[in-house]
Amino acid sequence: NAGVTQTPKFQVLKTGQSMTLQCAQDMNHEYMSWYRQDPGMGLRLIHYSVGAGITDQGEVPNGYNVSRSTTEDFPLRLLSAAPSQTSVYFCASSSLTGWGDTEAFFGQGTRLTVV
């Protein structure tokens, strides 16, 4: 089982460039989310989606866009990269069946450096 697949694993961008981080899951999970991980700050939620066509902002959404056209895919777009967006990005998915008590499954992460 593939689970949650993120691409690319590593990326270096110049300030002002744009890029899309890809995330795909094959578990038919309704809920998908993007986090960034910075030292000493844990994981902070950027954007999330509870189903195709539905997205919402998390804790740190500025500078990022998302869309959810299918259940499987949830890409994260950086429109104009800034050095403050240097971080490790994780995509996660979980089922919302029942009371939402299921664990989240995480991708392997994308290490992004903006110079």
Added chain:
Amino acid sequence: AQSVAQPEDQVNVAEGNPLTVKCTYSVSGNPYLFWYVQYPNRGLQFLLKYITGDNLVKGSYGFEAEFNKSQTSFHLKKPSALVSDSALYFCAVRPGGSSNTGKLIFGQGTTLQVKP
């Protein structure tokens, strides 16, 4: 505001000794509680969860956690630490009831260092 706190940046234990990684939370409703582990350059792996029922839950790799509602805590424990347990541990909470939107709130993480 809803939050999760892991008061220790790092926990050091000797191999074979018991370990505890602390977590306290502040969320509305009856929360769902999780522990995840992250090995270097890897994603987060699920360890265990508390949903309801017995306050002591058992998970992967011999880990367990104790839910204490009055102290709003969910400490991770293991009776005998292994060097291979050395990793970064995250506590996470999903608010329950009407506050449940599926979102997970993470603590800042605790590095566990187990020395031979």
